[in-house]
Amino acid sequence: MANFLTTSDGHFVDNPRYARVGVDRLSAAQQVLVRKQRGSNNRLGLRETVANRHRKVANQRRDFYHKVARRLVKEYDVPVVEDLRVANMSRRAKAKPDPENPGQLPPNVASAKIGPNRSFNDSGWAQFRSILEAKAEDAGRTVMSVNPRHTSQTCHECGHVDAGNRVSQARFLCRRCGHEAHADVNAARNILGAGLALLVAQAT
Numbered sequence: 001m002a003n004f005l006t007t008s009d010g011h012f013v014d015n016p017r018y019a020r021v022g023v024d025r026l027s028a029a030q031q032v033l034v035r036k037q038r039g040s041n042n043r044l045g046l047r048e049t050v051a052n053r054h055r056k057v058a059n060q061r062r063d064f065y066h067k068v069a070r071r072l073v074k075e076y077d078v079p080v081v082e083d084l085r086v087a088n089m090s091r092r093a094k095a096k097p098d099p100e101n102p103g104q105l106p107p108n109v110a111s112a113k114i115g116p117n118r119s120f121n122d123s124g125w126a127q128f129r130s131i132l133e134a135k136a137e138d139a140g141r142t143v144m145s146v147n148p149r150h151t152s153q154t155c156h157e158c159g160h161v162d163a164g165n166r167v168s169q170a171r172f173l174c175r176r177c178g179h180e181a182h183a184d185v186n187a188a189r190n191i192l193g194a195g196l197a198l199l200v201a202q203a204t
């Protein structure tokens with residue numbers, strides 16, 4: 001996870017360093033805790049340390065989300081984010097059947113895919129999103145959310161969709177038109193485009 005967030009105009013928000021350090025310290029303390037004898041004073045003290053560190057990391061992460069959300073709402077009129085809930089397996093199980101076609105799930109839900117270790121990121125992203133939505137609402141704006149499907153494989157210049165367009169984690173190089181960009185910026189532009197198309201569709 002190189003960046004926490006990338007904007008369509010090429011700004012990157014790094015994952016906060018203190019949160020990563022906090023997590024490292026946390027697991028070190030937990031490992032010590034596992035080795036300590038049950039019921040010993042030392043173990044009880046350590047358990048408190050682990051709980052405190054959990055709390056501290058959670059607070060730091062929440063503060064970070066608030067800071068980023070404040071900045072986004074201040075700088076952008078139309079925040080568009082990818083809806084990772086579409087790609088969430090547990091949600092998929094709970095999805096309501098389409099009343100027109102009983103027994104069939106909505107197509108965008110049924111075709112969702114998910115990486116094996118996304119759950120941690122997804123829960124953080126969900127927390128960030130609800131903070132962003134609350135701040136946008138205070139400012140009289142709405143956060144648009146779009147299906148992230150193919151947004152990282154699609155060339156923003158010519159629309160060519162190909163998994164091979166993404167040469168590496170960071171580099172996008174279109175096999176058809178040769179357009180080159182940071183892969184996350186290219187994806188963010190596609191997400192913005194989809195959000196704006198949705199806005200236009202809602203207005204007509």
Ligand SMILES: [Zn+2]
Nearest residue numbers: 155158174177
């Ligand atoms: Zn292209």
